[in-house]
Amino acid sequence: STKADKDWLQGYVDDWVDFYRKHTKEGQVASYIPILAKANPNHLGISIHGKNGMIVKSGDTDIPFTIQSISKVISFMVACMEKGIGYVLDRVDVEPTGEAFNSIMHLEMKSIDKPLNPFVNAGALTVTSMLNGKTAMEKLEPILKLLEKMIGYRPTINQAVFESEEESSARNRAIGYYLVETGFLESNLELTLETYFKQCSIEITVDDLARIGLILANDGRDPFGEGEIIPRQIARIVKALMLTCGMYDASGKFATYVGIPAKSGVSGGIMAVAPPRVRERYLPFIEGCGIGVYGPALEDRGNSIAGIKLLKHIASQWDLSVF
Ligand code: GLN
Structure with a gap:
């Protein structure tokens, strides 16, 4: 049942967020924009919005942050x-x-x-x-x-x-x-x-990032709404750019080890897109889902350090890579 699926997925995501939270200690909040240094470096939150309507979220998902x-x-x-x-x-x-x-x-x-x-x-x-x-x-x-x-x-x-x-x-x-x-x-x-x-400086949450990711994953259409929000060709170009340039000078590694289009910001947000793909193990929830992550402790390139590790884990567990 959907309820059993959701509980099962929720259990996994809770465990993974708990596990990866300790990696926030290896990073540092951005300080070149002074006010961003006030963020809590221990925060880590994720929200995943599926095309089938299921939402799985865990960790610090209620903290608003700037989109950067x-x-x-x-x-x-x-x-x-x-x-x-x-x-x-x-x-x-x-x-x-x-x-x-x-x-x-x-x-x-x-x-x-x-x-x-x-x-x-x-x-x-x-x-x-x-x-x-x-x-x-x-x-x-x-x-x-x-x-x-x-x-x-x-x-x-x-x-x-x-x-x-x-x-x-x-x-x-x-x-x-x-x-x-x-x-x-x-x-x-x-x-x-x-x-x-x-x-x-526009303020958003991980749920908002997941929603944007979901629409991009579905070629610019809202699976629960009508019509095209973003023309398909523009959605396609943007996803290619996210894959090649979205994670700053760590984009190659992200494409290699995670393998999905994503864009990060220095406040610690990551908006990721998992386009639908044929998979050996069929999990309807992840076919064309959007993922929002928040973790303000950054690695030296300016990406959420625990956020990247968490995405890498999820991508390998659920076979998210577009390749
Ligand atoms: N406002 C920031 C800047 O221009 C955005 C940078 C970022 O998120 N990488 O420096």
Whole structure:
């Protein structure tokens, strides 16, 4: 029965969260944005939303946190919907960098003619600058609307996190000025930065991330709603980008050892997508599910340390890898 299945799955997930929580001690909360250093490093929570309607969640699932870099997925999708995929990809490439998310290394290389991908800050600022609107709130409106369609309520912007990002913005400004000089920014720098910091400061939970993952896993459709929320082609591109660039410069290892599209943020969130696939052991719950993880203690690349270990374990137990 569904109830027995759910209890069985719940038991496993509870055990795994208990087990992996100790690994939070091996990581550190982000501190370059001062307010993020206040997060509790011991927190670890996961939520999994199945296409069959089952939800399994465990650990610290009620803590709201800011979406940070996971917002780059949303802004990229909105830019593609507003301007067309061709327009966006003419201005931002789809290649992994192998460098940190806020690296300035590649910007000046002659062989590279545009920011390498929308999930590093150079690419994300370029994408945000493309969004329609003359004010930050106008540019953010379609991002908030799309999120609302996916998670079922209109999320808010955490003002304190936004201010903290603004106060510690030297690196993003450096990247931004370079993009101004090279002609990539389509809005002025201050407007672009304000919009970008606000999009990073949108507050969400692991359930919200699981819902977004579920919709991406199902090619942009909500299995419980009607019609397409994200055009299929955009959902496909975004999943390819998540797999190749979603976990910063640890994306290769994540693709190898976990094998599903995922996007992390420095506040400790991970949004993962398990597309449906033929498996030897048929578990309806995991066919096209979305997974949200929160664990603010990070490894040195900026990904949730226990979150990655937990996902790796679940992916191997349930054969989630798309390969
Ligand atoms: N707001 C953060 C920054 O731009 C987001 C980074 C992240 O989550 N990797 O530095």
